[in-house]
Amino acid sequence: MLILLVVYLWDLLIIITTAVAGQQHLHTQTFDITVGGVFTDRDEGTETQSMENIFKYAIFHYNRLAKEAHNLQFKIRMKEETLSLIAAESAVQTVHDVCSLVHQRYVQGIFGPPYPELATLVHSVCYHVDVPFINVCSSCYDVENPDEENNDYIEQIPRPDSMSINLYPSNQDLNIAFHNLTHKLRWTKFLIIYDIDSGLTRLQKLLNDPGVNQSDILVRQFTHYKDRSVLIDAIGRDINNIILDLNDVNTRTVLKMALQMGMINSNYHYILTTLNIDTFDLEDYRYNYVNLTAYRLFNRRDPRILQAMQSFFAFKTMSNNEVNSRLFTTSVALWADAILAYAYAYDRLIASQLRLGVEIMRPNVSCADGRGWPLGIELHSKFHEISFDGITGKVKFTPNGERTGFELDVVHLSEAGVTKVGTWAREKGANFTLTPTARGGLFNSTLIVTTIVEAPYVMFKNNQNISDLLHQNYTNNDFEGFCVDLLEEMSRALKFRYKIKPITTLRYDDMVDEVRTKKADLAVAPLTINYAREKQIDFTKPFLSLGIAILFKLPKPEKPGLFSFLSPLSLEIWIYTFAAVFTVSFILLLIARCSPDEWRNPYPCDTEYDILENRFTVSNTLWFSIGTLMQQ
DSSP states (O other): OOHHHHHHHHHHHHHHHHHHHHHHHHHHHHEEEEEEEEETOOOSHHHOHHHHHHHHHHHHHHHHSSSHHOOOOSEEEEEEEEEEOTTTSOOHHHHHHHHHHHHOOOOOOOOOOHHHHHHHHHHHHHHHHHHEEEESSSSSSSSSSOGGGGGHHHSOOSSOOEEEEESSOOHHHHHHHHHHHHHHTOOSSSSEEOOTTTGGGHHHHHHOOOTGGGEEHHHHHHHSSTOOOHHHHHHHHHOOOOEEEOHHHHHHHHHHHHTTOOOTTTOOOEEEEOOOOGGSOOTTTTTTEEEEEEEEETTTTTTHHHHHHHHHHHHTTTOHHHHHHOOOOOOHHHHHHHHHHHHHHHHHHHHTTGGGGGGGGSSOTTTOOOOOOOOHHHHHHTTTTTEEEEETEEBBBBSSSOBOSSOOOEEEEEEEEEEEEEEETTTTEEOOOOOOTTTOOOOTOOEEEEEEEETTBBESSSOOOOHHHTTTOGGGGESSHHHHHHHHHHHHHHHHEEEEOOOOOOOOOHHHHHTTTTTEEEOOOOOOOOOOHHTSSOOOOOSOOOGGGGGOOOOOOOOOOTTTTTTTSSSSHHHHHHHHHHHHHHHHHHHHHHOOEEOOOOOTTTTTTTOOEEEOOOHHHHHHHHHTTTTO
């Protein structure tokens, strides 16, 4: 009995030791995984690199770091198999090529392409053979509140469910983000400039906001790099708030046009929908006090970003400098997180499938007979369980495969460059504060102040002829008066400089026009507030009220002159009137002389009388014209 017990315990010890050794072996074993990347010949990725190279970099960066750096349980090494599709080829050929990639290369996941039309086909193949489809696509989500005429197109876009994962922030989240931003800034009148026909998907919530008057929203398409009409419309309609829903190249082009047209200053506020504002060279804009706001997914000074950029420079074999760092775009970072998300999901799959062994995980699928990967559906479900801090922030997915739980940085352009001023999260909304400088404040700026010379508000210190002084060079010290003292105290409190520019015509309405046309920044003068002026410019609270504002001066009676009856019309009008009377009379006389019907016998009873007369004489035609003019 004792011997049997010892043998039983010995066998149990061997089983436990073997299991522990096997598990330790799995933890030290390297799992080689093949993933596929599908791209097209029209895929440009960024301005200088293709999506295929970005995909290869993401795998290079992942393999470059040890598993401890990723906090994985198992050592997973990836290698890529890429497929370059021809955009012009048929859908049947595209499906055949993708099926060949999955069947012959034994890939365990497909990445890309970031185009709705091709992504639909690739997604259908992946769904058919139960292989996860991972993408970084900004336009592969449903459009919120689509038009009826676009329903057929929208239905073709692969929805983020059933074997599909998308790392790019969804259009639903971006809709809320940009709506929160404009609501926080209290925009009620603005211009939206977009470039592609399927654009504006990130701004549907803003366009359909019932709190905004639709007539105050101007939407224009940017069609050509020399097209300045979109900005001319903004100037003509007096719109200072502009949203640029453009790709990076067109965004730079429009900003450069705005700089050339004098629209880069504190009077204008731009919102960029691109997430790549850190890659823009804004040296020409940062000192003009322009209001430029955008979102970004990551901070380039974050240690994980710096580590990813080191891998990027090593992969591209280029030096680490400011110019090259701009090549590390949001798309590059998202692809790196996409590979890492796949590794996390696969790591969880290995942990749950230890009993099945490694070889079973190698897929043997076929599109022809519909044979799928048994572990593909479970691998896809693991994406919904993972949650980690990636390069682009929190990476987490909903059951539909949409990314959730991430935060966006609210950034604003200042003299120091692109500066973070707050954050946005779906649960909390936009929370940011613009500093006075970021608001296009008055600190250390020079304002053109228009005014009118009138005692005791604005006067010249030397009692000279005003009309002579207005056409000479003068400084602020040449003026004195109540308005000048008020302006000086304002400049001390708000820390700005000013240049007084009096109106040479001495007309108050001209001073209003100076402010309206932005030739002057403000007017400080004894200016009466009325309805017509309030429609043109904004007024502060009155600094002085006169009780005699309701009084008016009685007109002095004047003796009428000899030609006072001519006063209602100017001399030119009277000359034109008399000239018209004589001209019409002459033409009427000429026609009557030429017409045989106007020549008649003055003595109708004498049929032999052969001298005919014309009733339209010179006096008659003049009288006829004057009578017609006087309505007699």
